Amino acid sequence: MLGYPLQDDRLCRYFAQHAQCLVxxxxxxxxxxxPFPAPVYQSYEVLKWVHEQATTLGYDADRLAIGGRSAGGSITAAVALLVKERQEFALALQVLDYPSLNLADRTEEKHVVPRKNQVLSVELASFFKHMYVPCPADRLHPLASPLLAPDLSGLAPALILTAEYDLLRDEGREYARKLQAQGVAVTHQEFAGTDHGFTLLGPKAAAQQAWELMATSLRQALHPSAA
Incomplete structure (x- = not known):
């Protein structure tokens, strides 16, 4: 519901420089x-276009990665599921930055921190959910709730970042465990003392550490011979 490309411009430039990749x-x-599933299919089509334009624009079509934060993390995980299902190309990495992964659960039963004003409150998360996926039955679909996908084996390797105080923390943890249990290579790091949006809003030290981790993971996935 919120956001625009320019707010991520600095991060994209950081990845381009430090991961040595086109972003x-x-x-x-x-x-x-x-609403759902429009952004998922749009993002998949962009990824497919990037793959198809590799020869024309001069990059390696076999080294692709995707990533997103919050709702963008949900879309990233959903696109990775589509990549596996359609098998039109492969991914080297999926980066999920405090992602939303389960819209089927009751929002008030998520990771609520007592006596603390969370950045993503129960009320705000519930509002976003109803606007993005208005039909309750659709929230059970794996492209809306990737955590509910019955088979995660064969998915691209994943980097998952979670925040200690985030309402979405537990579903990120659970997705990391579920991926790992089904044979997917996973790196999961939780950042102590942080809340939803910390890679954009701070604290600065944690955000910088997260940016460095994402850039390093991208560089290693996209340039394995140089890692």
């Missing part, structure tokens, strides 16, 4: 005007 900043349409 495409995807301007997918937002809810409620364009």
């Amino acid at each position: 495409v900043n995807v301007d997918y349409t937002l809810a409620p005007e364009h």
Whole structure:
């Protein structure tokens, strides 16, 4: 529902420099005007286009990675599921930065921190959920709730970042465990003392550490011979 490409411009430039890669900043349409699954399929089509344009634009089509934060993390995980299902190309890495992975659960039963004002409150998360996926039955779909996908084997390696105080913390933890149990290579790091949005809003030290981790992971996935 929120956000625009320019807010991620600095991070994209950071990845381009420190991971030595071409970065495409995807301007997918937002809810409620364009609810689920529009952003998922749009993002997949952009990724497919990037793959198809590799020869023309001069990069390696076999070294692709995707990533997103919050709702973008949900879209990233969903696109990775589509990549596995359609088998039109492969991914070297999926980066999930405090992702939303389960819209089927009751929001008030998520990781609520007592006596603390969370950045992503129960009320705000519930509002986003109803705007993005208005039909309750659709929230059970793996592309809306990747955590509910019955088979995660064969997915791209994943880097998952979670925040200690984040409402979405536990589903990120659970997704990391589920991926690992099904044979997917996973790196999961939780950042103590942080909340939802910390890689954008701070604290600075944690955000910098997270940016460095993401860039390093991208560089290793996209340039394995140089790692």
